[in-house]
Amino acid sequence: MNKREFIKKSVAGALGIMLVPSFLKGANSNAKLRTAHIGVGNMGMEDLKAVASHSAVDVVALCDVDAKNLSVAHKMHPGARIFSDYRTMLKEMGNEIDAVIVSTPDHTHAPASLMAMNMNKPVYCQKPLTHYVSESREMKKLAAEKGLVTQMGIQVHSFYDYKLATLLIQSGIIGKVHTVHAWSPKNWGYDGPLPEGEDPVPEQLDWNLWLGTSKKRPYKKGMYHPGNWRKLMDYGCGTLGDMGVHIFDTPYNALELDVPRTITTQCRPTNGFGFPEHNIVTYEFPATPYTAKSLKWIWYDGKGAPKMSEDLMLPGMEAKKDTKAQKDANAEHKVSLDAGIAAENELPEQGAMFVGEKGRLLLPHFMQLPRKISNGKYVDISKEIAKVSKEHNLGEPIRNYNLEGPKHYHQFVDACLGKGTTTAPFDYAARLTETILLGTIAGRFPGETLHWDAEAGKFKEEKANKYLSGDYREF
Ligand SMILES: NC(=O)c1ccc[n+]([C@@H]2O[C@H](COP(=O)([O-])OP(=O)(O)OC[C@H]3O[C@@H](n4cnc5c(N)ncnc54)[C@H](O)[C@@H]3O)[C@@H](O)[C@H]2O)c1
Numbered sequence: 001m002n003k004r005e006f007i008k009k010s011v012a013g014a015l016g017i018m019l020v021p022s023f024l025k026g027a028n029s030n031a032k033l034r035t036a037h038i039g040v041g042n043m044g045m046e047d048l049k050a051v052a053s054h055s056a057v058d059v060v061a062l063c064d065v066d067a068k069n070l071s072v073a074h075k076m077h078p079g080a081r082i083f084s085d086y087r088t089m090l091k092e093m094g095n096e097i098d099a100v101i102v103s104t105p106d107h108t109h110a111p112a113s114l115m116a117m118n119m120n121k122p123v124y125c126q127k128p129l130t131h132y133v134s135e136s137r138e139m140k141k142l143a144a145e146k147g148l149v150t151q152m153g154i155q156v157h158s159f160y161d162y163k164l165a166t167l168l169i170q171s172g173i174i175g176k177v178h179t180v181h182a183w184s185p186k187n188w189g190y191d192g193p194l195p196e197g198e199d200p201v202p203e204q205l206d207w208n209l210w211l212g213t214s215k216k217r218p219y220k221k222g223m224y225h226p227g228n229w230r231k232l233m234d235y236g237c238g239t240l241g242d243m244g245v246h247i248f249d250t251p252y253n254a255l256e257l258d259v260p261r262t263i264t265t266q267c268r269p270t271n272g273f274g275f276p277e278h279n280i281v282t283y284e285f286p287a288t289p290y291t292a293k294s295l296k297w298i299w300y301d302g303k304g305a306p307k308m309s310e311d312l313m314l315p316g317m318e319a320k321k322d323t324k325a326q327k328d329a330n331a332e333h334k335v336s337l338d339a340g341i342a343a344e345n346e347l348p349e350q351g352a353m354f355v356g357e358k359g360r361l362l363l364p365h366f367m368q369l370p371r372k373i374s375n376g377k378y379v380d381i382s383k384e385i386a387k388v389s390k391e392h393n394l395g396e397p398i399r400n401y402n403l404e405g406p407k408h409y410h411q412f413v414d415a416c417l418g419k420g421t422t423t424a425p426f427d428y429a430a431r432l433t434e435t436i437l438l439g440t441i442a443g444r445f446p447g448e449t450l451h452w453d454a455e456a457g458k459f460k461e462e463k464a465n466k467y468l469s470g471d472y473r474e475f
Contacts, residue, residue: 005472015415033416036061036097037414037446038112041069041226043126044103047369048073048152050409051101051124057413060096063089066225067204086112094119098415102126103153107223107235108212110135111472113333117142122149124412128241129426129433134469136437137457142428151412151422152429154249156366158408160397162250165363165370169254170290173372173381174356178265178292180251182299183306184243184365190274194221230275233440238275239301240439245432247365248350249424251297252432254354255290256321259435259454260297265442267298276446278302281439292357299439304346311355314362315377316345344378367399441467 033056037048040062052059064070064081074082083089090097100116102109102125112121115140129152131137144152156162169177170461198218201207207219214234222228230236235246251257251330260283268278281299284292300306346365359374372379376438386392398404408424441464442450458465 005179008249016387018206022311022473025196025246026143031098031417033058033059033277033413034058034060034098036063036089036093037073037101037103038117039102039104039126040064041066042070043153044101045073046405047101047124047126047409048076049102050406051413052077053406054410055315055463056417060088063095064281064351065206065209069232069362084201085209087115090115090119090121097121097382098324099124099149099413105210105229105235106237107131107214110139111213111270113139114142117146117148120148122416123426124151124153124398124409125426125429127429127433128152128237128245128436129429129438131235131237132469133198133434133437133441133457136430136433137351140426141322143426149158149412149415149422150426150429151408152414152424152426152433153408154246154424154429155405155408156246157249157253157424159404160394161363161367161369162253162393164362164385164388164397165392166254167392168370168381168384169316169354169356169361170250171384171388173358173384174354174374175291175431177255178294178295179250179311180255180295180297181306181309181311181350181355182244182247182251182297183347184239184247184301185303185305185468186239186243186350187277187302187303188236188239188242188275189277189279190275191268191271193271194271208475211473212475217472228270229363233273233275236275237440238279238436238443240279240281240299241348243301243365243435244299244439245436247350248299248436249432250363251352252435253428255285255295256288257285257291257295257297257435258288259431260438260452261284261294262440262449262451263442264449265439265446267446269446270444275440276302278444279439280307281442283435311360312347313376314345314347315373317347317376318410340430367397367401367404369397386435414430 020223035051037044040048041064050145051057059077059080062080063372070082099122102112102123104112106128108386109125114127129139199221202221203322205225208227230242234474241336264282266280267278279301283297285295287293292380306312352363354361360371362371411422414420415425438452444467450464
């Protein structure tokens with residue numbers, strides 16, 4: 001079944017009755033936003049707490065294929081109706097739901113979001129927006145056609161330091177940027193074999209619903225649910241999709257990038273099942289007002305990332321030769337593995353380095369001020385920081401995740417209620433996600449440069465085009 005048939009079938013009978021979001025019609029007189037949450041374990045629980053912390057939110061529906069996770073969320077919102085199948089929830093409660101939050105594994109983002117959007121529901125969807133490029137494009141198109149409020153779950157987009165870094169880059173603090181390095185030593189890859197046999201499905205889990213539109217596969221304990229699906233091509237998007245989408249968000253936003261022209265991924269040969277455990281992905285983008293003639297973006301992931309280079313040397317850091325950096329690089333150079341503040345001569349565990357004509361800007365991930373380096377020394381940019389903070393009303397840095405966290409969600413709720421706009425709507429999120437997904441596709445052809453024709457939505461290399469979309473299973 002293709003995507004269109006799936007969506008048509010899913011919304012049959014539910015469409016047509018909700019041409020305008022119900023709260024805008026005044027059906028909900030107390031002006032509360034009635035939210036439905038699909039996936040309420042782990043990040044879904046964080047999403048639920050953050051959305052529900054808005055005083056104008058009424059959580060009316062909860063859905064999860066894991067009855068244990070559902071029951072925890074239900075105890076917090078006993079008045080909400082509970083479901084294991086989002087299709088049933090949307091069909092039965094269509095007129096009682098104003099907005100939908102999708103916090104499932106990546107392969108279910110688009111099927112659930114598209115169904116909700118087709119029913120005119122605003123959607124907050126976790127990152128990366130989708131599993132396939134075709135789905136991102138479809139979600140962007142539908143959101144625009146219907147004028148829906150949307151937001152992707154890249155909450156750090158709304159944090160002080162990221163907004164600050166964007167403004168500093170755009171103010172020209174390091175001149176035009178020609179290269180960005182970004183890295184995460186996390187390993188959401190799997191180099192092992194495809195597991196054999198089958199394990200009993202835990203009583204609380206509906207495995208068929210978890211698989212959703214993806215192809216049928218026997219359940220194996222510890223391989224998929226929860227969380228480990230990220231490492232596998234049928235469900236997740238590897239470390240690039242998981243962390244790259246956060247860490248690349250600021251360079252992407254600050255430099256006003258669109259989709260890249262070429263993508264080259266260095267990694268092991270594909271096994272068709274798990275993402276490689278170590279990847280270096282090089283993108284080349286056309287020029288924008290904030291870049292040199294072109295922009296090179298290099299992503300490094302897996303243990304030992306990043307591969308060291310002159311661009312990543314910090315003042316006071318000992319020069320060390322990069323030999324087997326991708327395998328054992330924690331010993332190769334100083335990387336702070338403490339998620340806290342890295343020492344001045346240590347690269348933060350995760351982050352991005354902008355390289356421009358007037359110096360470099362290091363942006364740790366996350367909740368740390370950007371640092372400028374020029375001629376091998378740190379440069380005091382406190383005056384520039386104070387200036388852009390004041391000009392753009394950024395306020396003070398809040399280094400408390402629990403206080404910063406809800407901002408991005410409240411922005412979505414407010415926008416749904418007609419106040420303000422979101423900063424990571426699907427128009428933006430789809431292009432960022434497309435860029436990220438092109439890198440994961442290039443990982444199927446290690447060392448080969450793929451050429452992307454954004455207008456046609458195709459690679460020049462025909463063999464790569466089949467990975468841009470996938471069939472939906474009827475379930
Ligand atoms: N923004 C962030 O900082 C951040 C952090 C972690 C995860 N995420 C994103 O959140 C999403 C979920 O990640 P996770 O770590 O919570 O995964 P997880 O596997 O730990 O939890 C997923 C939850 O969704 C439920 N679920 C799975 N399929 C479902 C379906 N078809 N219908 C309803 N519920 C379903 C699971 O039972 C589970 O409760 C992913 O897209 C991930 O990339 C974002």
